[in-house]
Amino acid sequence: VKNGVGAEYLNDGLLTVSASVKEREYRSSGATEITLTFDSPKTVRGILIYNSYNYESAFSKIAAIQFDLAERPEWYTGGGKGLSCYIKDIGFPKAYKENEKILYSGVPSLATFNEIKVNSITITISDHLGNANTLNIAEIMVLGK
Numbered sequence: 582v583k584n585g586v587g588a589e590y591l592n593d594g595l596l597t598v599s600a601s602v603k604e605r606e607y608r609s610s611g612a613t614e615i616t617l618t619f620d621s622p623k624t625v626r627g628i629l630i631y632n633s634y635n636y637e638s639a640f641s642k643i644a645a646i647q648f649d650l651a652e653r654p655e656w657y658t659g660g661g662k663g664l665s666c667y668i669k670d671i672g673f674p675k676a677y678k679e680n681e682k683i684l685y686s687g688v689p690s691l692a693t694f695n696e697i698k699v700n701s702i703t704i705t706i707s708d709h710l711g712n713a714n715t716l717n718i719a720e721i722m723v724l725g726k
Contacts, residue, residue: 582616585609590720592617597634597719598686606633606717612644612707613716617723619700622651626696627724629689630704634719636677636684637711643671643690644705651698668692673710682711689722696725 582588587607633639650664676688
């Protein structure tokens with residue numbers, strides 16, 4: 582994790598949906614980069630990144646998700662050292678009332694794709710919905726085997 586605290590809350594299985602558990606969110610002072618590294622390659626087909634319960638600390642989109650591939654998929658045409666692919670500019674659903682600065686809790690940004698085998702996943706987030714000094718993330722869920 583770069584530029585944040587509370588990394589242990591990123592995959593603790595708890596979605597923060599109220600102020601009573603607000604300390605159980607990952608907090609960053611601005612843009613952040615989170616890398617999930619696996620002990621052995623994992624087959625992945627989707628990822629959910631749950632936003633903060635608080636509008637002011639919520640993200641407006643995911644800048645990028647990069648996958649460090651453990652093996653070359655049939656469709657892969659990249660070259661160079663190492664195998665990687667990425668998804669850019671993943672939106673956050675219109676699950677908020679901007680004029681009232683209200684965010685509906687428990688809503689993720691979601692990406693699904695054909696199965697890939699990965700060693701790690703790096704998530705980059707930089708854009709806020711609100712104006713807080715922190716950018717918070719409630720939970721990250723990786724779908725696969």
